Amino acid sequence: MPNPTACLVVIxxxxxxxxxxxxxxxxxxxxxxxxxxxxxxxxxxxxxREAIVRTVNEMRARFDHVFTTGGIGPTHDDITAEAVxxxxxxxxxxxxxxxxxxxxxxxxxxxxxxxxxxxxxxxGATLIANPxxxxxxxxxxxxxxxAGVPRIMQGMFESxxxxxxxxxxxxxxxxxxxxxxxxxxxxxxxxxxxxxxEVEIGSYPYWRAGGHGVSIVAKxxxxxxVEAAIDAVAALMRALGAEPVPGEPAA
Amino acid sequence: MPNPTACLVVIxxxxxxxxxxxxxxxxxxxxxxxxxxxxxxxxxxxxxREAIVRTVNEMRARFDHVFTTGGIGPTHDDITAEAVxxxxxxxxxxxxxxxxxxxxxxxxxxxxxxxxxxxxxxxGATLIANPxxxxxxxxxxxxxxxAGVPRIMQGMFESxxxxxxxxxxxxxxxxxxxxxxxxxxxxxxxxxxxxxxEVEIGSYPYWRAGGHGVSIVAKxxxxxxVEAAIDAVAALMRALGAEPVPGEPAA
Numbered sequence: 126m127p128n129p130t131a132c133l134v135v136i137x138x139x140x141x142x143x144x145x146x147x148x149x150x151x152x153x154x155x156x157x158x159x160x161x162x163x164x165x166x167x168x169x170x171x172x173x174r175e176a177i178v179r180t181v182n183e184m185r186a187r188f189d190h191v192f193t194t195g196g197i198g199p200t201h202d203d204i205t206a207e208a209v210x211x212x213x214x215x216x217x218x219x220x221x222x223x224x225x226x227x228x229x230x231x232x233x234x235x236x237x238x239x240x241x242x243x244x245x246x247x248x249g250a251t252l253i254a255n256p257x258x259x260x261x262x263x264x265x266x267x268x269x270x271x272a273g274v275p276r277i278m279q280g281m282f283e284s285x286x287x288x289x290x291x292x293x294x295x296x297x298x299x300x301x302x303x304x305x306x307x308x309x310x311x312x313x314x315x316x317x318x319x320x321x322x323e324v325e326i327g328s329y330p331y332w333r334a335g336g337h338g339v340s341i342v343a344k345x346x347x348x349x350x351v352e353a354a355i356d357a358v359a360a361l362m363r364a365l366g367a368e369p370v371p372g373e374p375a376a
Numbered sequence: 377m378p379n380p381t382a383c384l385v386v387i388x389x390x391x392x393x394x395x396x397x398x399x400x401x402x403x404x405x406x407x408x409x410x411x412x413x414x415x416x417x418x419x420x421x422x423x424x425r426e427a428i429v430r431t432v433n434e435m436r437a438r439f440d441h442v443f444t445t446g447g448i449g450p451t452h453d454d455i456t457a458e459a460v461x462x463x464x465x466x467x468x469x470x471x472x473x474x475x476x477x478x479x480x481x482x483x484x485x486x487x488x489x490x491x492x493x494x495x496x497x498x499x500g501a502t503l504i505a506n507p508x509x510x511x512x513x514x515x516x517x518x519x520x521x522x523a524g525v526p527r528i529m530q531g532m533f534e535s536x537x538x539x540x541x542x543x544x545x546x547x548x549x550x551x552x553x554x555x556x557x558x559x560x561x562x563x564x565x566x567x568x569x570x571x572x573x574e575v576e577i578g579s580y581p582y583w584r585a586g587g588h589g590v591s592i593v594a595k596x597x598x599x600x601x602v603e604a605a606i607d608a609v610a611a612l613m614r615a616l617g618a619e620p621v622p623g624e625p626a627a
Contacts, residue, residue: 143406155394
């Protein structure tokens with residue numbers, strides 16, 4: 126049975142403007158691979174209601190799980206929860222459990238209207254615990270809504286992860302060869318890929334202070350097949366007069 | 377007149393697997409803002425023909441310019457040029473100018489079939505110079521195809537940039553206040569946003585070793601309007617008993 130699939134929707138003007146270097150894509154990509162729920166697509170969209178509604182509805186129909194990051198704070202540009210409610214066609218309303226959490230967290234009188242937004246969610250949402258700063262994320266249907274701040278997003282992901290039914294972990298092996306141009310390896314590599322169709326083989330040339338070369342990465346859910354593919358690549362490198370070195374080159 | 381719009385399609389299994397931290401989104405986001413061609417959406421998709429064809433066709437209809445990164449090398453997983461040709465419904469064939477460039481670059485006998493792929497492009501493509509490693513990118517219609525390696529991608533972008541008709545540069549100003557929780561600023565900030573609809577105001581809480589606070593960023597193509605919005609935010613911070621500090625907090 127093939128693994129279930131995941132996609133990520135990054136809701137963030139700050140990423141689209143270049144203000145912020147996104148750090149959530151790589152974290153989720155790696156962790157989702159580990160739990161057998163490989164990331165198949167990412168979209169970065171603006172903090173705009175219509176864009177969020179359209180994207181969430183398209184993605185939740187196409188993928189088993191949709192993760193969103195960003196836009197669940199207390200300010201005017203935090204519109205993710207309201208837009209996700211609109212996408213599901215349900216009311217956006219106070220969530221009793223989230224409300225109680227936040228009311229208890231703030232000092233009397235400080236749980237103001239802006240902060241109450243953080244306890245206002247699509248009807249039917251279940252909370253995702255935030256071990257860093259209390260205000261929770263939530264799940265509705267197959268859509269999981271996280272904060273955008275990486276530390277908080279990571280905490281929310283780890284809160285949720287045990288309840289995600291993934292498939293087999295994606296395993297990965299690499300081999301590289303200094304001084305071997307990608308263009309000399311290419312024909313043989315295509316043959317190795319053809320002989321190992323259940324493994325995904327990627328070729329990544331590198332240029333480093335210590336020299337250039339090519340790094341080959343094989344990925345799949347069958348560890349023996351991945352190893353066999355990497356062995357075939359190493360043999361090919363040797364046949365071309367290069368020395369295969371396990372793993373990726375040092376950065 | 378509103379600025380023309382841009383989107384980016386990152387073609388890269390290595391980003392979706394978490395192997396690689398993408399560095400192209402932020403570079404292009406920042407440079408496109410500077411030349412008045414703001415980035416409105418990013419998609420990260422796998423190295424799969426059908427995904428590339430579908431995404432390129434959707435995006436070139438929705439945006440004035442589409443940029444792609446990745447998948448134009450010599451190996452079996454480099455299928456971007458072929459897929460873009462399919463998206464445009466034109467043949468994928470040797471490009472005489474690219475062919476001549478690469479044939480001259482390699483030693484006799486080394487311009488093999490794999491490397492010839494790098495000179496094979498959609499019919500009607502015009503080349504984008506690669507100042508780093510010769511093999512060019514290309515433009516067809518409103519789609520600009522770059523390499524994925526950041527140094528090469530950046531070189532290709534700078535080769536192309538003078539020919540891109542952008543609008544007015546997006547300017548940005550920021551102000552931050554230590555010790556001010558986002559949730560106290562939120563109501564007043566919403567009023568400032570409402571009073572300055574032509575400016576996009578983002579609110580970014582931060583937690584640093586030196587303390588926490590909130591950073592407000594205003595962006596737009598009218599510099600005076602951006603400045604007026606930031607002045608209003610600074611006045612609001614003062615009214616709440618906090619000290620506004622120009623710019624973003626030190627990392």
